[in-house]
Amino acid sequence: MQIAIDRDRDQPLYHQIASHIRQHIRYGQAPIGTRLPSIRQLASDLGVTRLTVETAYDELRAEGWIETVVGRGTFVARTASQEERINRLSSEVSPRGILEDLQRISDIDVLRSLAYAEPDPALFPVESFWNIIANLKPFAQDLMGYVGAEGDAELRIAISGMLRERGVESGPDDILITTGAAQALTLVTQSLTRRGDVVIVEKPTHITLLHLLEAQGVRPVAIPMDGHGPNLNWLEQAIVQYQPRCFYTIPNFHNPTGTLMSQRRREDLLSLARRYQLTIIEDDIYGWLPFDTPIQEPLKALDDSVIYISSFTKMLMPGLRIGFMSSPQPLHNHLLDLKRSNDLFTAALFQAALTTFIRSGHMRAHLKRVVPHYRQRRDQILRSLKTHMPPGVTWTEPSGGFSLWLTLPSHIDAIWVQRRALRLGFAFTPGSAFFPDNSGSQHLRICFAQQPPDIIEEAISVLANIIKQELYE
Numbered sequence: 001m002q003i004a005i006d007r008d009r010d011q012p013l014y015h016q017i018a019s020h021i022r023q024h025i026r027y028g029q030a031p032i033g034t035r036l037p038s039i040r041q042l043a044s045d046l047g048v049t050r051l052t053v054e055t056a057y058d059e060l061r062a063e064g065w066i067e068t069v070v071g072r073g074t075f076v077a078r079t080a081s082q083e084e085r086i087n088r089l090s091s092e093v094s095p096r097g098i099l100e101d102l103q104r105i106s107d108i109d110v111l112r113s114l115a116y117a118e119p120d121p122a123l124f125p126v127e128s129f130w131n132i133i134a135n136l137k138p139f140a141q142d143l144m145g146y147v148g149a150e151g152d153a154e155l156r157i158a159i160s161g162m163l164r165e166r167g168v169e170s171g172p173d174d175i176l177i178t179t180g181a182a183q184a185l186t187l188v189t190q191s192l193t194r195r196g197d198v199v200i201v202e203k204p205t206h207i208t209l210l211h212l213l214e215a216q217g218v219r220p221v222a223i224p225m226d227g228h229g230p231n232l233n234w235l236e237q238a239i240v241q242y243q244p245r246c247f248y249t250i251p252n253f254h255n256p257t258g259t260l261m262s263q264r265r266r267e268d269l270l271s272l273a274r275r276y277q278l279t280i281i282e283d284d285i286y287g288w289l290p291f292d293t294p295i296q297e298p299l300k301a302l303d304d305s306v307i308y309i310s311s312f313t314k315m316l317m318p319g320l321r322i323g324f325m326s327s328p329q330p331l332h333n334h335l336l337d338l339k340r341s342n343d344l345f346t347a348a349l350f351q352a353a354l355t356t357f358i359r360s361g362h363m364r365a366h367l368k369r370v371v372p373h374y375r376q377r378r379d380q381i382l383r384s385l386k387t388h389m390p391p392g393v394t395w396t397e398p399s400g401g402f403s404l405w406l407t408l409p410s411h412i413d414a415i416w417v418q419r420r421a422l423r424l425g426f427a428f429t430p431g432s433a434f435f436p437d438n439s440g441s442q443h444l445r446i447c448f449a450q451q452p453p454d455i456i457e458e459a460i461s462v463l464a465n466i467i468k469q470e471l472y473e
Contacts (some may be wrong), residue, residue: 017056115427117402146345151177155245167301170326181311204434229261252287255404256445258398286401388464402449
């Protein structure tokens with residue numbers, strides 16, 4: 001087993017050793033059952049300490065790549081073969097299929113996922129949040145009860161303050177707490193549309209929205225985007241032709257492309273919407289995570305008629321399942337009535353803890369802490385793409401958020417690339433799932449937030465090799 005280490009690299013030596021062994025296993029050079037060198041032997045061969053090799057083996061063992069049998073040695077583990085579990089992934093490249101695969105991919109221990117736009121669990125503020133919950137114990141009897149469907153009043157006040165810092169003047173009575181941004185989208189589309197209605201979306205757009213519209217029998221009409229946001233000429237044509245109920249947009253660090261809508265495009269969009277009395281739904285779940293520019297004002301800050309949706313799923317922890325929305329009256333009252341028909345009450349404990357987390361300054365400190373990590377990973381993926389990708393492959397360069405958009409040469413099918421990558425240990429999302437008509441077969445969404453820089457480098461190297469094989473063989 002050939003392992004080369006570079007003592008001049010910033011990457012720790014044990015990480016380099018573990019990475020080389022992973023690659024040997026992935027490419028079949030070390031099949032299941034292969035006996036690995038002893039810690040003493042490998043340390044001697046590489047000129048490193050036994051602790052370095054032991055740490056590398058511990059990492060691989062924890063990830064399911066290797067197993068140690070007392071008295072016999074260390075071997076490539078049976079769990080290192082993910083072929084059977086990969087074969088059980090959905091063959092349907094659609095919003096439904098991708099959402100079905102979400103948990104299945106996370107359950108494949110040796111698979112490194114760059115498929116889903118989720119925060120890194122290692123960066124969750126678990127200790128500080130748990131301490132806040134512990135300090136709420138004297139109020140446990142009250143907090144184990146219900147809160148009204150509109151959400152905890154103190155949390156709505158705290159969120160109102162957060163929005164005011166971004167130029168949005170929404171009072172606590174304008175804010176509705178939801179079970180994540182997904183419930184907010186469900187409520188809005190249920191309120192504004194009926195079966196057979198048209199909603200205009202960007203092309204590409206968010207998987208969850210497309211799945212939701214399909215479930216409600218609402219027809220999405222997609223308009224193309226450029227580097228500044230949605231194409232407004234196409235939008236105007238769609239308004240005239242289809243008389244849509246609303247337009248759904250992600251202006252800040254768009255999912256899946258990572259695009260940041262320009263200020264001029266924002267102003268022109270709002271002007272167009274006013275002219276045609278078009279309702280705008282703004283999804284701003286990534287707007288709190290800028291890397292290179294000051295945090296952007298939402299569309300809602302420029303026009304109060306915009307329906308604003310956001311969530312703590314991306315900027316804090318998805319397990320909280322706390323989202324929020326702000327909408328003008330009388331729509332707000334209608335949404336509240338609709339929410340009561342689904343959730344008469346909401347859970348109090350996490351809302352109270354989140355209120356304290358925001359008011360105590362922990363939220364601001366958390367964002368200040370995690371954004372540099374995500375920026376570093378964005379920088380790493382852009383370096384890796386530039387280093388490894390062959391000519392003809394292009395990509396966006398996001399200035400915030402969790403994902404970028406890769407475009408392949410026209411004759412290469414992204415679904416084939418994705419399936420090949422799965423068998424080499426990495427997950428990406430085929431672009432077809434982000435289009436209402438399942439077009440987009442030249443694209444992949446790559447999410448960089450969950451993985452450290454060394455895994456990102458390895459993932460892009462593997463992906464580039466797959467593309468080169470298809471190009472040159």
